Amino acid sequence: MRGLKKQRRIQIIIVAFVALALSTALIGYAMRDGINFFRSPTQVMEEPPAPSEVFRLGGLVAEGSLERGQGETVRFDVTDGGATVSVVFTGILPDLFEENQGMIGTGKYVNGVFEASEILAKHDENYMPKEVADALKEQGLYKEAGGS
Incomplete structure (x- = not known):
């Protein structure tokens, strides 16, 4: 009887571990396309x-x-002062x-x-996305509003 209880506990622990590992793998698989990393133009040109x-x-x-093209297609360049990347966007x-x-x-x-x-x-004259401001600061091209 004692050996049966011990064996049952071990089985439950193994099943719980497998379920945890499986759920972690499924969550990672589901999130793989949901994570978008930020890059500056310099980073894109250095390592495409x-x-x-x-x-x-x-x-x-x-x-x-x-440059505004046919319909809703727009072309422009994005720069961080160190490099420039051409961008094409179709939409508003x-x-x-x-x-x-x-x-x-x-x-x-x-x-x-x-x-x-x-x-x-x-969205206003003082706002700049944090990632963009950080990338421009690294290049020495961005100064905080208010002279800091």
């Missing part, structure tokens, strides 16, 4: 991602680079999207062009 990888690209919209841009302003786009880098599926722009 695979064409199938979805990531976020952020920086400033380069002055004079905004945010109202506050303009040149020399911060932006973050989600998409893929295919054949030297970032194909954006979503574009986010600043």
Whole structure:
């Protein structure tokens, strides 16, 4: 009787461990496409991602680079001062999207062009996405508002 209880406990512990490992694997598998890493244009040019990888690209919209094409297709360049990446986006841009302003786009880098599926722009004159501000600070091109 005693050996049966001990054996039963061991079986329950093994089943619990297998269930925990399986659930952890399933959660990891489900989240693999939901995580989008941020990259600056310099990081993209130094180490280009695979064409199938979805990531976020952020920086400033380069002055004079905004071109509106047929329909809703827009082309522009994003820069962090160290490198520039060409971006193509088909869709409606945010109202506050303009040149020399911060932006973050989600998409893929295919054949030297970032194909954006979503574009986010600043929401007032003082806002810049944290990732973009950090990347520009590393390049020495961004200063905090208020002179700090």
